[in-house]
Structures are given as C-alpha cells and as structure tokens.
Amino acid sequence: MDVVCNDCSFHVGLQGEGTPLLLVHGFPLDHTMWAAQMEFFAQTHLVITPDLRGFGKSADSSEIVTMRQFADDLAAMLDTLSIHEPIALCGLSMGGYIGLQFARHYQDRLDRLILLDTRSAADDELIAGARRQMANTVLADGMSSVPGAMIPKLLSPATRHNCPEVVETLTEMILRQFPAAVAAAQRGMAERPSSDDLLSQIDLPTLVLCGQHDSITPVAEMLSMAERIPHAEFAVIENAGHMTPMENPNAVNQHLAAFLEPASVK
Ligand code: MLT
Numbered sequence: 001m002d003v004v005c006n007d008c009s010f011h012v013g014l015q016g017e018g019t020p021l022l023l024v025h026g027f028p029l030d031h032t033m034w035a036a037q038m039e040f041f042a043q044t045h046l047v048i049t050p051d052l053r054g055f056g057k058s059a060d061s062s063e064i065v066t067m068r069q070f071a072d073d074l075a076a077m078l079d080t081l082s083i084h085e086p087i088a089l090c091g092l093s094m095g096g097y098i099g100l101q102f103a104r105h106y107q108d109r110l111d112r113l114i115l116l117d118t119r120s121a122a123d124d125e126l127i128a129g130a131r132r133q134m135a136n137t138v139l140a141d142g143m144s145s146v147p148g149a150m151i152p153k154l155l156s157p158a159t160r161h162n163c164p165e166v167v168e169t170l171t172e173m174i175l176r177q178f179p180a181a182v183a184a185a186q187r188g189m190a191e192r193p194s195s196d197d198l199l200s201q202i203d204l205p206t207l208v209l210c211g212q213h214d215s216i217t218p219v220a221e222m223l224s225m226a227e228r229i230p231h232a233e234f235a236v237i238e239n240a241g242h243m244t245p246m247e248n249p250n251a252v253n254q255h256l257a258a259f260l261e262p263a264s265v266k
Pocket of ligand 1: 025026027028092093094095189216242
C-alpha cells in the first residue's frame with residue numbers, strides 16, 4: 001500500500017497479523033531483499049516492509065537523506081498506519097544505521113532490536129569521500145556500474161559462485177534504483193554521526209547477526225559492537241557474506257524466530 005507522510009509517498013508492504021516486525025532494507029536496495037523473511041514471518045507477525053525514501057516505489061527528490069530522516073520517516077509511517085504498540089525493528093546495514101537512529105530517538109516505540117551486518121561507527125574520511133564520489137558517478141552516468149562495484153562486497157565468493165539466482169536478483173534490484181536516491185543516501189551515510197555512544201544505552205533485547213564472510217562489516221567489528229550493548233545476543237551466519245537474509249535465509253529466519261519468541265519471557 002502507499003502511505004503518505006513527511007511530504008513523501010512511501011510504498012509499504014504489510015503482511016500477516018500479530019506483533020509488528022519492521023524490516024528495514026540496506027543500500028542500494030528495496031524491500032524485496034526481505035522476500036524470504038516476509039513469507040516466513042507473515043505466519044506469526046505483522047510484517048512491515050517499507051521502501052525507504054527514494055528507493056523502490058517510494059520516489060523522492062531530496063539531495064541528501066540523513067539516517068535521522070529515514071528514522072523519522074519510519075516513525076511517521078507507523079503513526080499513519082496507527083501502529084502504536086512497540087515493534088521489533090530489524091535493519092540490515094544501512095537499515096541498521098537507521099535502526100540505531102530509531103533507537104536513539106524512539107526507543108520507547110521498540111520492543112526488540114535486530115541488527116544485521118551493520119556498524120555503529122561513523123565513516124572515516126576515506127570512506128565518506130568514496131561515497132560522495134559514487135553519488136557524483138551515479139548522477140552523471142546512472143546505475144550501470146554499481147552492481148559490478150558492489151556485488152563482490154555484498155555477497156560471499158561462494159554465493160557468487162553457487163547461487164546465480166541470488167546474484168541476478170540482487171543485480172536487478174540495484175539496477176532499478178533511482179540514481180538520485182542512491183546519491184542522496186550516500187551523502188547521508190557519509191555524514192552520519194557515530195552511534196557508539198548509544199550502545200550502552202540500548203535497554204532492549206537485541207540480536208546482532210553477522211555473515212561469516214562479511215567483508216563490509218566484519219565479524220570482529222560486529223562482535224565488539226554487540227559486547228557494548230547490555231542485552232545483546234550475537235551469532236554468526238555461516239555461508240554468507242554481507243547479505244545474510246538473501247544468502248542464508250533459513251539460518252537468519254531461525255535465529256530471528258528464536259529471538260522473537262516467546263514475546264513474554266524476554
Ligand atoms: C548496505 O548494505 O546497506 C551498505 O553496504 C551500507 C554501506 O554502504 O555502508
């Protein structure tokens with residue numbers, strides 16, 4: 001369905017019934033990266049899968065979108081949908097940066113937090129500069145170079161070799177994103193503040209998952225992040241790189257399901 005709020009029209013998937021589970025996609029992707037989780041959790045939860053501002057079917061013309069803006073959009077979407085009960089928020093990578101902003105500003109709206117293949121630290125100048133460079137490139141030349149640049153980092157070598165359908169799905173997903181949205185999100189990520197100071201204040205059951213072969217947000221960094229969150233569980237997803245929900249959906253679903261149930265004893 002379409003949800004209009006914060007001067008933008010958002011495409012939001014809603015499936016199932018029960019405790020709300022909000023799935024926040026990564027960059028430069030859209031809600032379809034969660035296909036395996038939507039199908040699995042719609043049996044037990046109200047699964048909410050937005051396309052973030054500018055991505056998928058949520059068109060937008062901002063020159064920069066900060067992680068705070070994305071988090072504010074999620075809160076406004078929930079309000080517009082009259083979802084006021086505490087939710088479980090699961091964010092992958094950029095979705096995790098946004099999840100941490102949501103936890104900072106709307107912690108009372110959260111029941112649980114799930115951080116997949118993400119980090120709390122800000123970018124150094126080298127990475128921020130590369131983001132601004134990519135923003136300029138896609139605005140000038142379009143999206144054609146992005147899959148080749150990103151897929152070797154997003155997927156493990158084994159996934160790339162053994163799972164051509166995952167490579168194809170991800171390639172198509174990247175190619176259909178709007179250059180303006182990709183540029184705006186890269187600029188927003190380049191200037192995102194560190195969330196390191198927040199970690200000790202996350203007073204929620206938290207699950208941190210990392211792909212065994214994640215080269216963007218490696219296991220050691222994610223373990224160190226999890227150790228700074230008071231109520232965090234940490235697990236490694238085998239046979240996966242950065243895109244754990246697509247590369248090893250069964251393992252991600254099992255870890256998530258164990259963490260989410262039963263709601264009353266956490
Ligand atoms: C993502 O998967 O969302 C991106 O790798 C995030 C980033 O570029 O830092």
